[in-house]
Amino acid sequence: MNSSWVSTLDNLPRVGTVLAPTPLDPAVNLSDALGVEVWFKRDDLTGRGFGGNKVRTVEYLLGHALAEGHDCVVTGAGPQSNWAMLSALTATMAGLEPHLIYYGDPQPAAGNQLLAEISGACIRWTGEVDRTSLDPVLNKVARELIDSGRSPCVIPRGGATPLGCLGYVRGAIELTSQLVEHGIEATSIWLATGSCGTQAGLISGLTVLDADLPVIGVATSRTPTESAERVATLAAGTLALLGDRRNAPEPIVVGGFIGEGYGIPSDAGRWAAELVARTEGVFLDPVFGAKAMAALIEYARRDLIKGPLVYLVTGGAPTVLTK
Numbered sequence: 001m002n003s004s005w006v007s008t009l010d011n012l013p014r015v016g017t018v019l020a021p022t023p024l025d026p027a028v029n030l031s032d033a034l035g036v037e038v039w040f041k042r043d044d045l046t047g048r049g050f051g052g053n054k055v056r057t058v059e060y061l062l063g064h065a066l067a068e069g070h071d072c073v074v075t076g077a078g079p080q081s082n083w084a085m086l087s088a089l090t091a092t093m094a095g096l097e098p099h100l101i102y103y104g105d106p107q108p109a110a111g112n113q114l115l116a117e118i119s120g121a122c123i124r125w126t127g128e129v130d131r132t133s134l135d136p137v138l139n140k141v142a143r144e145l146i147d148s149g150r151s152p153c154v155i156p157r158g159g160a161t162p163l164g165c166l167g168y169v170r171g172a173i174e175l176t177s178q179l180v181e182h183g184i185e186a187t188s189i190w191l192a193t194g195s196c197g198t199q200a201g202l203i204s205g206l207t208v209l210d211a212d213l214p215v216i217g218v219a220t221s222r223t224p225t226e227s228a229e230r231v232a233t234l235a236a237g238t239l240a241l242l243g244d245r246r247n248a249p250e251p252i253v254v255g256g257f258i259g260e261g262y263g264i265p266s267d268a269g270r271w272a273a274e275l276v277a278r279t280e281g282v283f284l285d286p287v288f289g290a291k292a293m294a295a296l297i298e299y300a301r302r303d304l305i306k307g308p309l310v311y312l313v314t315g316g317a318p319t320v321l322t323k
C-alpha cells in the first residue's frame, strides 16, 4: 500500500463510532431465487442507533469538528432522514450538541424524527417542502449560534463531503480484505445512491487499493447523470484529500428505479424488500435499499449481471416502520 494515503487516513482525527468489521454474508436463498450469487455487506449493523451507512460517514466529520474545537454541529434533511438522526445521535455521544434543520412544517414525532429527539437534537423547521430550502438556513442557524457564543460546525446534507467520504474509504478496505478472506472474486458492488458520498467513498477506496471492482449506484434521489457527476466530484475531492494522484473510474449510476420520486416507496421496491425479508431475514428501507435491490433483481432477471456480487445493505430501519 502507498504509505502516504494510509497515513493520511490513519492520522486524520476520527471518532470511533463504527463497530467494524460488519459481516460479509452469503445471501444463499436470495441467490437461489435470482440465479445470481449475492453477498450482503451488512452495514445495517454498524452499531449505533439501528445501524446504517451514515455511521461510517460521520466518523471523520465529527473527528474534524472536535479537533477544530467546535462545541455543536448544524446539519439537516427531511424528518425521516437517517443521516440527520444518526449524525445527531453520534454527535451527542461525542459531546457535540446537535442542531437539526428539517425541511417542511413541524410533524408529530415518529421514526427517525422521534429518535433524533431522543438523541438530544435541537430541531427547527424551514416551513418549505423543497429540500434545498434548508441549505441557507444551516448557515443562518450557525450565525445565530456564533452570536450566542457557540462554535458550530456546519455539515452539508447527507455528510456528502470528501471528509465524510473517508468513512467509506475505510469501508472499501474492510470489504476488500473480507473478499480475499472468503476467496470471492466479486464482479461488482451494488448500493443505493442518494447524496452520493457512500458511492464516492467506496470508489475512492477501491482506487487507492488499485482494486478493479465496479461500484454500481442506483439513483434514489437525483437523476443518474446528476448523481454520477456528484459522485465523480466527491471522489476527486476525496482522492485529493488523501494526497493521491490517481483518477477514480467514471461512476456508474443506474436510473429508472426512483418510482414516483425521492422518499416515495415504489411497487418494485416493496416487492424487492419483501423478497429479501422472506429469503434472508433482512429488512431493506423503502427509500434507498429497497429501490437499489429492485434494480439488482431487474438486472438479474434480464441476465445483465453475473455473480458473485456484493449488495451493500445501508440500513434505514427506522423508515421501514414509518412508510
Ligand SMILES: Cc1ncc(COP(=O)(O)O)c(C=O)c1O
Residues within 6 Å of the ligand: 052, 053, 054, 081, 082, 083, 158, 192, 193, 194, 195, 196, 197, 198, 199, 285, 288, 289, 314, 315, 316
Ligand atoms: C439507508 C440509506 N441508504 C443509502 C443512502 C444513500 O447514501 P448516500 O447519501 O451516501 O448516497 C442513504 C442516505 O441517506 C441512506 O439513509
